[in-house]
Structure formats: structure tokens, C-alpha cells
Amino acid sequence: MDSDVLTRTARAATAQPPTHDPLWWRSAVIYQVYVRSFADADGDGTGDLAGVRAHLGYLKDLGVDAIWFNPWYPSPMADGGYDVVDYRDIHPQFGTLADAEALIREALALGIRTIIDVVPNHISDQHPWFQEALAAEPGSPARERFWFHPGKGENGDEIPTHWVSSFQGETWTRTTNPDGTPGEWYLHMFTPEQPDLNWNHPDVRREHEEILRFWFDRGVAGVRIDSAALLIKDADLPEVGEKQGPGQHPTEDRDELHDVYRSWRAIADSYAGTRVLVGEIWVPDIDRFAAYLRDDEMHTAFNFDFLARPWGAASFRESIRQTLAAHAPVGAPSTWVLSNHDVTRPVTRYGRADTTFAFLKKRFGVPTDPELGRNRARAAALLVAALPGSLYIYQGDELGLPEVEDLPRDLIEDPMHYRSGGVDPGRDGCRVPLPWAGDEPPFAFSPDGSRTWLPQPPQWRALTVEAQRSDPHSTFSLYRDALALRRDLPALGDGDLDWWDDALPGADDVLAFRRGDDFACIVNTGEDPVSLGPLIGAGGQILLASSPLEGASLPGDSTAWLRLTSLTTTTHPAG
Numbered sequence: 001m002d003s004d005v006l007t008r009t010a011r012a013a014t015a016q017p018p019t020h021d022p023l024w025w026r027s028a029v030i031y032q033v034y035v036r037s038f039a040d041a042d043g044d045g046t047g048d049l050a051g052v053r054a055h056l057g058y059l060k061d062l063g064v065d066a067i068w069f070n071p072w073y074p075s076p077m078a079d080g081g082y083d084v085v086d087y088r089d090i091h092p093q094f095g096t097l098a099d100a101e102a103l104i105r106e107a108l109a110l111g112i113r114t115i116i117d118v119v120p121n122h123i124s125d126q127h128p129w130f131q132e133a134l135a136a137e138p139g140s141p142a143r144e145r146f147w148f149h150p151g152k153g154e155n156g157d158e159i160p161t162h163w164v165s166s167f168q169g170e171t172w173t174r175t176t177n178p179d180g181t182p183g184e185w186y187l188h189m190f191t192p193e194q195p196d197l198n199w200n201h202p203d204v205r206r207e208h209e210e211i212l213r214f215w216f217d218r219g220v221a222g223v224r225i226d227s228a229a230l231l232i233k234d235a236d237l238p239e240v241g242e243k244q245g246p247g248q249h250p251t252e253d254r255d256e257l258h259d260v261y262r263s264w265r266a267i268a269d270s271y272a273g274t275r276v277l278v279g280e281i282w283v284p285d286i287d288r289f290a291a292y293l294r295d296d297e298m299h300t301a302f303n304f305d306f307l308a309r310p311w312g313a314a315s316f317r318e319s320i321r322q323t324l325a326a327h328a329p330v331g332a333p334s335t336w337v338l339s340n341h342d343v344t345r346p347v348t349r350y351g352r353a354d355t356t357f358a359f360l361k362k363r364f365g366v367p368t369d370p371e372l373g374r375n376r377a378r379a380a381a382l383l384v385a386a387l388p389g390s391l392y393i394y395q396g397d398e399l400g401l402p403e404v405e406d407l408p409r410d411l412i413e414d415p416m417h418y419r420s421g422g423v424d425p426g427r428d429g430c431r432v433p434l435p436w437a438g439d440e441p442p443f444a445f446s447p448d449g450s451r452t453w454l455p456q457p458p459q460w461r462a463l464t465v466e467a468q469r470s471d472p473h474s475t476f477s478l479y480r481d482a483l484a485l486r487r488d489l490p491a492l493g494d495g496d497l498d499w500w501d502d503a504l505p506g507a508d509d510v511l512a513f514r515r516g517d518d519f520a521c522i523v524n525t526g527e528d529p530v531s532l533g534p535l536i537g538a539g540g541q542i543l544l545a546s547s548p549l550e551g552a553s554l555p556g557d558s559t560a561w562l563r564l565t566s567l568t569t570t571t572h573p574a575g
């Protein structure tokens, strides 16, 4: 055994989580930490790993099983860190590799696993590979790791394809030759600072496999795979057109991707302690989505269907039904995701007249009713926490933070904002630093007197962790109570769900389901209260509710969790 392997084995051995359940990921509650905005220990206004380490007790108290960290690598931050310069190090503003190793260890000691973000589709234009490629001749090996291509037309000044960027605008940028003349074009599905890698190139595959090993060796329990359905492109560069069947789109969800993830799965499976692959997959066809979750590919992928759906029993039921049906044949658990660092916070989204989510619809100045949004976000939190599978919580949702919609425009850094010509507010409104304590900014996010990288609204004094922790009715307490129950009740997490359509006959706005023999979740998505009297009268007992019950009446826009007795279910058999 060489010394590298020895070190690796030794590290992996010391990095075993305290609980050895190989199926931990099927029911896990995973908390998403956007490092830049979680907690700042050194006072530069930007969050850091020391800040996370100082608040691990908070996450333990909240009751999470794992943390997913957004990219924490050195990066010029052209896209919030999704433009990576070195996948084996830590951004100097966040700390050092030693800090990350200590954090992984300390979290594990508390029973909290670490999931990191890997970004395989593209790298930073400052990455040595891309700098080398720019300096090299057209046709040189250094350029083959990317998608360099001559332009069309007589002078090569026409763009090679009209593929559309997820960030709006063109997907190709023209280079300049050393003599100042216009050169080849290179592909970037996001910003020009994020050149796409060529996944047909062996170096690209090898490099990413080594990156996985690098982090698994350091005890990470899994990787979240960014833009996972985009890696492979059609080398013939066709336009998006009518002749392409499923799996043949030039840039998305191509059949060849599955081989990449099979090789990643083999690497993950070679480690002790179940290291998981979690895909960020925005694929509209739910069966093609589920194909990534076959048992030799990824373990799970984010289910974004639910968060895009409008508020309401019928739309939620349809999303849940389709999601569970698509996952069943591949034997993978679903994930439940109310938000993340890319989408509008639920409190704001659910308070609007249009409660659906779509990136292209985002605009400034859309009115929202904060009270309604808050009630619905709390109700949705209890709903998703009761569904079968794993649960993701984006930092700050447990505090009921709203989207910050009045950030000064000159402070917005998100390329989605400026690439839209300033029409799209972008995603920084859900990335504002967390309020921990105190009466005014920086609310103990940073040491007093520091200026946070995005300003916090002064009204957040009512939403700080300190203000909510001791209030049994706060959103933080609701999340903590729900996660504690979820841990204690064997019926929750992975498993089956039984719809209970006649739990409350005639209540059309109600979504009801049972888990196991004695648990039920009742969601009232209508405005009017519904009476839980028939269930309580038959022995049902309220375990938790997102709004205070008035007698046996569950207010509108609220969810209740119930413990059932055999009498309750006999009286109201499952639908």
C-alpha cells in the first residue's frame, strides 16, 4: 500500500459518522448553508467556516442530520462561487482547508454529516486550465478540454450556435488572438466567466473523479452535483431543433450522462459509510428525471416540481402523486425542497397572487401579503416534513425570513440580475446574511460595527434566532418541534404514504394523508377553518400545528400533524 492510500484509509477511518446507518440519506434532514451569508467570525462582512463552526450547536439543536455547503472553493465570485478556480482548496475569505477538515470532523462528532457542492459543468475563467487554453493556439490540446470553436460566416464572426443560456443572453464568447485579431469562440451555458468543460475529454473525467476522492478522503458524506444534466453536449453543435428525440437535446439531459454518474457511483461506493450523490437536475420529464436515480447512479436528486407549483391542495397532491410514482420504479426516495439559494423565499412566494415559481417570471415590485405568506410557508414546512423521503431546509427558512426585495441595485452581485438588463431582480434577495441576535444590523452575523456584504433589513430584529428561540410559537420553534417529532416517529422519513381523501368529507381544500398506522398530516390550503372534530372525537390527538387551533378548528393556510388511534382510522377509512 503506498503512503497516499495509507493516509486516505486513515483519514476515512477517523471520519466515520457516529451513526452507521447505511440508509441515512433516505430519510435525512439536510440543512443548506450558503457560507457567505451564514455567520461571519472574522468581521469582514462575509460568512466563513469559523462562523459555521461557532454555530454547529444551533444546527444540532434544530435537529438536522447533514449540512450541504454551497461551493466553498477559491473563486472570483462571478456567480456566487459557482465559478471555481481550485476544487481542492477553500476560498480565502471563508478560511483554509484545515478549517474545512476541522468543520467536517466537528460536525460529525455531533452526528451531522457534510455534503459539499461539486461544479462539474464549468469552471472559472481564472482556472489554470482555461488560462492555459486561452494562451494556446486554436486546435491545441489545452483547448480541447473546453468547447472552443471557430465562428460561422466568412470572418468567423457569427456565433457557432444559438443555444440559450440559463442566465439569458448568448452562450458563446469570442476570444482575441495574441496579435489582437478576433479569435475562436468558447461555450458557456452560464456567464462568460464560467467556460463549459468538454466532458468527452479524458482529463476532465479523470480530474473530477480525483476531486470526488479528495473530498471523500476528508470525510464528506456526499456531493451535490451542480447542473448535473448539462455536462454532455452534442459535438456536432446542432441548433435545438425538432428532429431531436429524448436524450438527444444538444445540451441537456443527454443519454451519455448516465455513464458519468455510474463511474461516480462506483467511486462513492468504494468508501465506507454510504457517500451519496445528490443531483441538481432540472428536467421537465419526470421519468427521465427518475432515470438518474437507478441504483447504480445517483442516490437522490432535488425534486423542484413541488416548489414550482401553485399553493393549493389539488396542485400539491398532483405534484406529490407524480413524484412518488416516478420514484417508485427506481426504488429511490424523493427529496422535498421548499427553496434554496436560487429561488424566491417561500414566505414571499406564497403571499403573492401568483404562487408558482419560474425563473423567467421574476420581476421587481410584485406585491406580497407577508402574513398570508408566513402562514402558508409554515403550513408547507409541516407538509413537506411529513412526506416520504429526505428533506432540504435552506438556511433562514427556519426563521421565516422573507425575500429581501429592496436591495440597493448597485449592491446586487447576481449575474441573473445584470444579464437580464436589470429586469430580473436576481437571487441575492434570498442570500442576505442571517440575523442571529440583537436589535440592529448586523444582528450578530458579524461582530458589531461590521458591514455585511448585503444589507439586512432592520425589521429582521423580530426574526433573529435569539428572538425566536425562546418563543414557542416562532417559526424556529415550529421547525425544531417538527424535526424532533420526525426523528421520534418511525412512520416519518422514508416509507409509504396513504392518501386519506375522506378524512374530512367535503373539505375540498384539504390535503390529507397517513403515514404508518398512527400518523396523519392534514393541510388546509383554503381560507376558511375546517373542523378536525370528527378526527379528534374519534381519538385523534394533535401533535403539532402550524397555526394555533381554535378548539378543534384548523385555521385556513395551516397544517396539523395528528396521532391516530385505530378508532380514528376505522371511522374514516383511507381513500
Ligand code: NOJ
Pocket (backbone or CB within 6 Å): 079, 080, 082, 119, 190, 226, 227, 280, 341, 342
Ligand atoms: C445551479 C446553482 O444552484 C446556481 O446557483 C448556479 O448559478 C448555477 N447552477 C450555475 O452553476
